[in-house]
Amino acid sequence: MRNLPTTAKEANTPKRHRGRVYATVCGFVYMLASVSCSSWYLTLVQPHLENDIWWPHFNATGVQTFLGDIVHSRMNLQRPQDTFLLLASNPPTLFQRYGQESTTMTVPPSSPRTILLGDIPFEGAILAIRSESLDTSLAYRTPFCWADFGRAFEMAHTIPRQQRCLQRDADNAAVFLESVLRNVNASDILDWELFDMLNQTLFTPLLDHHHASGAAWVASILTRHSLLPVSDEAAAWMSHGLAKFTLQLQNKDAQLVEASILIEDALGIQQKITIRSIPPSSQAMPATTSWTSLSLTSDMNAAASFSMSLVRGGLTDANALGLDWDTDILFPAGQGVPGMDLLRSHVGPLGSIDIRTIHIPPALAEYFLTFRESLYAFLESGNSSLLASYAHLTEPLVDPVPPTWGNLSYYGGNPMCPFMSAQSFVQPSFGITDDCTAQVPYAVHFRRESVVFALISSGLSMDQLGFVCNFSSTSSDQCLATLLAVLPLVTMWNESTAFGSQFYPPITAMSNLNISFMQFASAIDDITSQSFLLQPLVAANDMWSFYGWVGIHEWLIGRREVYSFEGDIATLTVLTEPQDELALVANDLEISRKGCYYIWYITVYITYVLVAIVTLMILYGFYIGFHVEWWNLFMCNWVIGCVWIGRPFLFLRGITAMLLLSSGSLAFIRHDGFSSLVAAPPTLFNTMVVAGEATWLTVVLHDFLLPFSDPDVTLHAPISTALVWVVLTIIQATTPHTVSISLHPTCTYSLLGIQATCTSGVVQFGSLTRLGWLCLVHVACIVVVYLVVKVYFATTRRHKGMVHGVPHILLPGIVHAFFVESGHGDIYLDKVACVMCGMVSYKNTLFHIPSWTRLTKPPTLHGVGYMFQVAKLSVPVRNMQKLEHIQQEAPCSSIMVSSVELEHRQATEQHHKYIRWVGLFGLAHMGASVAGSYGYLESVRTVMANDFWWAGFNATGHQTYLSNWFNRQLQLGSNISATTTLVTALEFGEVGTSNDYSTMDTVVYVAPLYASAIQLEVNTLSNVITG
Known part of the structure; x- marks a missing residue:
């Protein structure tokens, strides 16, 4: 509360000196500037309120699809440092157009196996085993090494493989049979339909030949009363020296992974964005990996037919019976075939080969990212003709053959197709989906970026292009034309950036991988003269390396994979054939847009109220000749906000600004086919406006604490508010929030090695921690300024204003705290100030809007205002x-x-x-x-759970039922009128399906031929003419 230095009458006389005139002008200018900034704030906050994650201009075909592509590209590289990726400081760029209706997310075909064949956390593996049936768990192609965690009962088919188990898999829980059996109830094992076979080939030999130790282990499996808690089970695995759970490749069943990312806003609320959801293909998988090893159930069946034990070291194992798992038990008919003979003699016996996933070396990943960043920066900074020449490069198919492989008969390059017939041409390498039914020539697709990557990595000169293209017998002309078009561009880029002299391809890392291109071959006229041809993919001073680098680039972008086939004799590491990239249309409905609309309307309402009241105050100022108390004008935001708007809406308005200060500021840049997210910090003026709007929180806090405040609030409240504004502006201008992507996949495995649902990472667009710290700024500034003011008055002994009597009952407390009063507690309000306080005046009439009351009060001091006396409250005695x-x-x-x-x-x-x-x-x-x-x-809680007010509506119940209902009616061609049909009629009930709508496992049935039938319905004359 501010006391006048003179008497109230002198202070409020219309004859004011020049200083008061200037102060009055400044007061009105302040009000106009304040409402102007509030209006401008709408333009700043509106883009953020387009969705509930407060990300401006976020849409499905633009930023949403771009984020999915970025996550896919980085997840495929599997770099440890990519666990925290700052988008603003190191903006990733992609050469792809976004924002079009046809824009789709590019899903690498290798991504499911990257997840499913990676290191599975123990807790996830245990939960998956417990949720699967024993049939499912033991039907997966897992070549077990030991039965027990103690490594006493060996299960490898050969001694060399058992040694490999000890060297490579001693800490891999996936190759221990006990990891499955101890997570299945004993009753389920005993009731399993294949238990007799399991007992014959595993349990009985352990009891017969391993006596006490075998009996104890069998008893621990078959007499287990309950399963341990998941955490205790994982601890038990680790106590036996197990550190990982890694499966091997199988192509009997298609791998399905649904992946998503989370976008976190400044409130800590996360929205899920799907980045992979590909329906299973109807095409059958080839199951060719069965040549390397079989599932345990298949091994049990084979062993039972020979009355043989699966455990090594007994009297009934294969060695004791003089049998070979490859040629006698599993593949007795596979001898004399060139491919099989070569695979056995150069890799090892069939049925005892381990297929291991080879991950991209960190040095190669870093080299690739540096290459792409440098190339894209060069193309973006160059002229349009340079970019056009790059975009229009031809991408032919060429059929190269290593120069030392001529004049032979070729049986194929896929080690999982060892029974193919002789052909005159070199054939492709290992393919995940290759079913070995077709023999086609080997071909390499010259994609533009792959060719640039291969040229800079191999260091080919103009003179060497002809030699490289001569490796291709039928397409050398197309090869040479493409390379002659690309090499000048590569030369310009290299001269401009010196990339080739600063960054070198990781030849050592590639040599350590020992990736080769393999071919089964024999002499044309002598099938017994067989050759196991190997061509290193990348080697120093070898021009074939150009084609190798083309393939390596496709490995880096996820179109190819690398696997090693570890046999008893040698290890063969091959690069798979390329697979088609998958397309996913981003789902725009995944981004919620509900709460943002309400917040936007409230924010607009507050601005309209502020503008309307200030406009009315200015009109009253004209009416009374601007004879106003200037100090009150500077309190307009405090009084108008608390009287006309209210604390809840003011708090919400302040929170919107705080969320902007706690969120990132990015711009999605698209030009000439390049797309990237770059930092777009706001201007200093915009930062000041947002920080000013954030001070509404300080206003609300002061108003809330007003009953507990002293008369000094009129001084420390405005100062603390100004200090909050300055501090927030400095913080936002110097250290804005940086948007980051944290890549840490967390998966739930439905079927180990086959199906999983994953969250790939979190995009932190806003920071709840930063929001908390900024809120503390408000509190800290209030406390600091309050203490400073107290110390100031205590040391200077200056007079502080005192509250005289009870305030006038029609005036809010904020008015008594901040407006000018006389020395006796009475408050003089001019007509402009009356508007701030919720009163509209006309002559002798005042209309008090908050109480909706009209009262008669004669004006004072030449009719420009009113004097409000101290309330006189007394209780009459009866x-x-x-x-x-x-x-x-x-x-x-x-x-x-x-x-x-x-x-x-x-x-x-x-x-x-x-x-x-x-x-x-x-x-x-x-x-x-x-x-x-x-x-x-x-x-109404269940009714308002969805936007169409349908109580209890859910996806697996109502939505699935209605989808099936409409599909049936459309299939039957029913002509149903919406005005006369009752869907609750018994004739429309669903009969004959397996859906139980009380469960979470329901499906929508779609007739496979309906898509064809609808074409006949829509092909009317008018539709055909329209196009």
Whole structure:
């Protein structure tokens, strides 16, 4: 509360000196600037309120698809440093157009196997094993090494493979049979339909030949009463020296992974974005990996047919019976075939080969990212003709053959197709989906970026291009034309950036991988003269390396994979054939856009109120000749906000600004086919505006604490608010929030090695931690300024304003705290100030809008304002209490209570009883109203759970049922009128399906031929003419 230095009459006289005129002008300018900034703030916050994650200009075909592509590209590289990727400081760029209707997310075909064949956390593996049936768990192609965690009971088919198990898989829980059996109830094992076979080939040999140790282990499996908690089970695995759970490749079943990323806003709320959801293909998988090893159930079946044990070292194992798992038991008919003979003699016996996934070396990943960043930067900075020449490069198919492989018969390059016939041409390498039914020539696709990568990595010169293209017999001309077009561009880039002299391809890392291109071959006229041809993919001073680098680039982008086939004799590491990239249309409905609309409307409402009230104040200022108290004008935001808007809406407005200060500022840049997310910090003016809007929180906090404040609030409140504005502006201008992507896949495995649902990472667009720290700025500034003001008054002993009497009941507390008052507590309000306080005046009439009351009050001081006196509140003493007091003081007095007074007293008492009963009834009514409100909220909770107010509506129930209902009616061609049909009629019920709509496992049935049938329905004459 601010006291006038002179008397109220002198202060409010219309004859003001020049300083007050300037102060009044500044006050009105301040109000105009304030509402102008509030209006401008709408343009700043509106893009952020387009969605509930506060990300401006976020859409499905633009930023959403781009984020999915970025995550896919980095996940494929599997770099440890990519666990935290700063988008603003190191913006990734992709050469792809976004924002078009046809834009789709590019899903690498290798991504499911990257997840499923990676290191699976123990908890995830344990949960998956427990959720699967024993049939499913033991049908997966897992070549077990040991039965028990103690490594006492060996299960490898050969001694060399058992040694490899000890060297490579001693800490891999996936090759221990106990990891499966100890997570299945003993009753389920005993009731398993293949238990007799398991008992014959595993348990009985352990009891017969391993006696005590075998019996103890079998008893621990078959007499287990309950399963350990998942965490305890994982600890038990680790206590036996196990550190990983890694499966081997199989291509009997298609691998399916649904992946998503989370986008986190400044409130810590996360929205899920799907980046991989590819339906299973109807094409059958080839199951060619069975040549390397079989599942345990297949091994059991084979062993049972020979009355043989699966455990090594007994009297009935294969070695003791003189049998070979490859040629005698599993593949007896595979001898004399060139491919099989070569695979056995150069890799090892079939059925005992391990297929291991080879991950991209970190040095290669770093080299690739540097290459792409440098190339894209060069193309973006160059002229349009340079970029056009790059974009229009031809991408032919060429058929190269290593120069030392001529004049031979070729049986194929896929080690999992060892039974193919002789051909005159070199054939492709290992393919995941290759079913060995077709023999086609080997071909390499010259994609533009792959060719640039191969040229810079191999270091080919103009003179060497002809030699490289001569490796291709039928397409050398197309090869040479492409390379002659690309090499000048590569030369310009290299000369401009010196990339080739600064960054070198990781030849050492590639040599350590020992990736080769393999071919089964024999002499043309002598099938017995067989050759196991190997061509290193990348080698120093070898021009074939150009084709190798083309393939390596496709490995880096996820179109190819690398696997090693570890046999008893040698290890063969091959690069798979390329697979087609998959396309996924981003789902725009995954980004919620509900709450943002409400916040936007409230924010607009607040601005309109501020503008309307300030406009009305200016009009009143004209009306009274601007004879106003200048100090009150600078308090307009405080008073208007608390009187006309209210604390809840002001708090919401302030929170919107705080969320902007706690969120990233990015721009999605697209030009000439390049797309990237770059930092787009706001201007200093915009930062100041947002920081100013954030001070509404300080206003609300001061207003909330007003009953506990002292008269100094009129000083420390504005100062602390200004300090908050300055500090927030400095923080945002110097250290804005940086958007980051944290790549840490967390998966739930439905079927180990086959199906999983993963969250690939989190895009932190906003920071809840930063929001918390910025909120602390408000509190800290209030506390610091309050203490400084207290110390100031204590040391200077200056007079502080005092509150005189009870404030006027029509004026809010914020007015008494901040407006000018006279020395006796009365407050003079000019007509401009009355508007701020919620009162509209006209002559002698005041309309008090908050209480919706009209009162008559004569204006003072030449009709420019009104004087509001201190409220005079007193409690009158009842008449009968006075009479009782008089009788007690003068019992002998002649004053007697008349009979009329006694009747009045009785009537009053009866009236008071009536009032008490009415009050009691009112209290009961209030309680019932409150209870009814809570009951109503509970009753509409399920109704308001969706936007169409359908109680209990869910995806697996109502939505699936309606989808099936419509599919049936469309298939039957029913002509149903929406105005006469009741979907609840029994004739429309669903009969004959396996859907149980009370569960979470329901499906939508779609007729496979309906898509063809609908073509006949829509092919009317008018539709055909329209196009």
